Amino acid sequence: MMFDVLIIGLGCAGYTAAIYSARYKLNTFIVGVEDGGLGLTAAEVGNWPGIIDITGPDLMENFKKHALSFENVRHKIARVTKIEKIDGGFRLLFDDGETVEGKTVIFAMGSNKRHLGIPGEKEFSGKGVTYCATCDAFFYKGRDVAVIGGGDSAVEGAAIAAQVAKKVYLVHRRNEFRAEPYWVDRVKARENVVFVLENQLTEVLGTTKVTGVKLAKPFEGSDTLTVDGVFIEVGSDPATMIPKQIGCEVDAKGFLKVDAAQRTSVAGVFGAWDLTNASNYFAQFVTAAGEGSVAANSAFSYLNTAGAGKGYMAGG
Numbered sequence: 001m002m003f004d005v006l007i008i009g010l011g012c013a014g015y016t017a018a019i020y021s022a023r024y025k026l027n028t029f030i031v032g033v034e035d036g037g038l039g040l041t042a043a044e045v046g047n048w049p050g051i052i053d054i055t056g057p058d059l060m061e062n063f064k065k066h067a068l069s070f071e072n073v074r075h076k077i078a079r080v081t082k083i084e085k086i087d088g089g090f091r092l093l094f095d096d097g098e099t100v101e102g103k104t105v106i107f108a109m110g111s112n113k114r115h116l117g118i119p120g121e122k123e124f125s126g127k128g129v130t131y132c133a134t135c136d137a138f139f140y141k142g143r144d145v146a147v148i149g150g151g152d153s154a155v156e157g158a159a160i161a162a163q164v165a166k167k168v169y170l171v172h173r174r175n176e177f178r179a180e181p182y183w184v185d186r187v188k189a190r191e192n193v194v195f196v197l198e199n200q201l202t203e204v205l206g207t208t209k210v211t212g213v214k215l216a217k218p219f220e221g222s223d224t225l226t227v228d229g230v231f232i233e234v235g236s237d238p239a240t241m242i243p244k245q246i247g248c249e250v251d252a253k254g255f256l257k258v259d260a261a262q263r264t265s266v267a268g269v270f271g272a273w274d275l276t277n278a279s280n281y282f283a284q285f286v287t288a289a290g291e292g293s294v295a296a297n298s299a300f301s302y303l304n305t306a307g308a309g310k311g312y313m314a315g316g
């Protein structure tokens with residue numbers, strides 16, 4: 001069977017695209033490695049319009065239920081390992097050996113967590129080093145941990161970790177935070193958060209598991225912090241490996257280039273946040289959902305109108 005739309009990504013952008021695509025009566029296939037995507041790591045979501053307070057996992061469960069309530073949406077859990085152009089569309093290859101074909105594709109694969117690349121990081125990954133403070137802080141009840149970074153994930157992660165850990169060191173290479181002021185205020189209000197600013201990790205220390213971290217500059221007279229857990233939250237990179245396989249252009253920062261209609265440089269292929277260069281790089285649920293809706297609308301137009309055959313490069 002040839003689907004009308006293949007959507008890669010089971011996060012906010014992908015599920016929104018699926019809801020719109022289904023309502024356009026397009027035969028829709030949606031696939032992802034993990035149901036819910038990055039939204040699963042958001043402990044509290046206070047800026048999804050119309051709902052004052054909801055957890056990320058609950059919000060994403062609502063997205064999934066909504067999208068899968070349509071009969072013309074097929075859902076699969078798998079990793080896409082390859083995409084190829086075929087006559088009249090595209091073929092996706094999955095890590096379980098299966099394939100699927102469709103006339104259009106919407107890439108909604110989000111981003112991959114960045115690593116520090118310091119000694120000990122890889123060795124102790126899963127043995128005290130993790131990349132999601134809000135997901136894993138729970139396991140460090142009554143213990144000392146370090147959160148690394150200065151953006152939303154790091155500062156929210158430190159605030160959440162501080163609810164269970166004995167002490168949280170928030171290590172940031174600058175003196176100011178990029179994070180939302182709401183979360184900066186929350187973290188500053190916690191007495192058990194210690195700010196280690198204008199400093200960086202040079203090594204993760206341990207034996208069979210993490211016992212501490214080494215700092216570039218001494219803090220309170222020592223160049224090591226004794227901790228049981230290290231949460232590395234230093235940002236993420238757009239997941240553009242698959243789009244590049246069919247020649248989709250990326251911008252200087254590595255994000256998938258799309259125009260205002262979410263069209264990539266390849267005809268019949270669209271992109272929706274977190275991996276695109278749209279929405280002024282503002283990585284939020286509302287921008288992901290907005291881009292997902294526009295991408296589905298553009299796929300619908302492409303399949304039905306003179307837009308067919310044109311990516312943004314063709315000026316269509």
Ligand SMILES: Cc1cc2nc3c(=O)[nH]c(=O)nc-3n(C[C@H](O)[C@H](O)[C@H](O)COP(=O)(O)OP(=O)(O)OC[C@H]3O[C@@H](n4cnc5c(N)ncnc54)[C@H](O)[C@@H]3O)c2cc1C
Pocket residue numbers: 008009010011012013014031032033034035036037038039041042043044045046047048078079080081108109110111134152153156157239242272273274275283284285286288
């Ligand atoms: C800790 C934290 C808190 C946050 N809090 C908020 C908040 O309060 N408010 C807000 O608006 N935003 C918040 N955000 C941002 C928000 O979560 C993201 O902007 C949003 O979830 C991005 O959605 P997405 O659909 O683009 O990508 P994702 O949710 O990352 O989804 C990507 C999907 O693609 C799949 N995928 C990737 N590669 C492949 C592949 N090769 N094959 C198959 N599938 C693949 C993944 O499995 C996943 O299903 C927060 C983020 C973090 C980290």
